[in-house]
Amino acid sequence: EADIYQTPRYLVIGTGKKITLECSQTMGHDKMYWYQQDPGMELHLIHYSYGVNSTEKGDLSSESTVSRIRTEHFPLTLESARPSHTSQYLCASSATWTADNEKLFFGSGTQLSVL
Amino acid sequence: KNQVEQSPQSLIILEGKNCTLQCNYTVSPFSNLRWYKQDTGRGPVSLTIMTFSENTKSNGRYTATLDADTKQSSLHITASQLSDSASYICVVSDRGSTLGRLYFGRGTQLTVWP
Numbered sequence: 075e076a077d078i079y080q081t082p083r084y085l086v087i088g089t090g091k092k093i094t095l096e097c098s099q100t101m102g103h104d105k106m107y108w109y110q111q112d113p114g115m116e117l118h119l120i121h122y123s124y125g126v127n128s129t130e131k132g133d134l135s136s137e138s139t140v141s142r143i144r145t146e147h148f149p150l151t152l153e154s155a156r157p158s159h160t161s162q163y164l165c166a167s168s169a170t171w172t173a174d175n176e177k178l179f180f181g182s183g184t185q186l187s188v189l
Numbered sequence: 190k191n192q193v194e195q196s197p198q199s200l201i202i203l204e205g206k207n208c209t210l211q212c213n214y215t216v217s218p219f220s221n222l223r224w225y226k227q228d229t230g231r232g233p234v235s236l237t238i239m240t241f242s243e244n245t246k247s248n249g250r251y252t253a254t255l256d257a258d259t260k261q262s263s264l265h266i267t268a269s270q271l272s273d274s275a276s277y278i279c280v281v282s283d284r285g286s287t288l289g290r291l292y293f294g295r296g297t298q299l300t301v302w303p
Contacts, residue, residue, distance in 0.1 A: 114198070114295060114298075116193075116295045116296075117233075117278075164232050164233075174238065176221070177238070180233050181232050183231070183232055
């Protein structure tokens, strides 16, 4: 069982609201990621971080922002939610110092619905 | 274009039966291929990793194969159980390092009926 937690599990919110999806891991992993997943589609990388104060945009253009002030915490923020943001958001982490440094540990996800 | 294609898109089998899921990729250079299992409402969990030199690897009732020449991998599930119902995702890495990029398939949705 992975020690990576996401809250909330489900979120229904109105258009224009600001939201923050929380992600925390207790494994001391240096690299963290946010993926977006729609039903029947592949995961798309939207943000990643190599460590504290390091954040990069992923392959999928996203209006969200992230921060990495502490190793264990990697929140994702949407300043103004829109219906097009409705999706499943998965947080993951990995440890670059291990031999299997690409093995991702995923949280259970946040299902976001914007009305 | 680097891609990962999985088949079938969905599969229904009876409990106790075997099944095989396929993954074809065009990712180059190739470093490794990993199979993940994603239960409904949960994040994916790694089942096994295959590197260039490996042909077969087993993890309990799961057996993965890799043919790096034809760029194909399969995941064979033996004596299926109800708990095997999940989406199985194939992920290919192009460099096998922190600079590597991961390419995800869309997954095969497996349903095991009693």
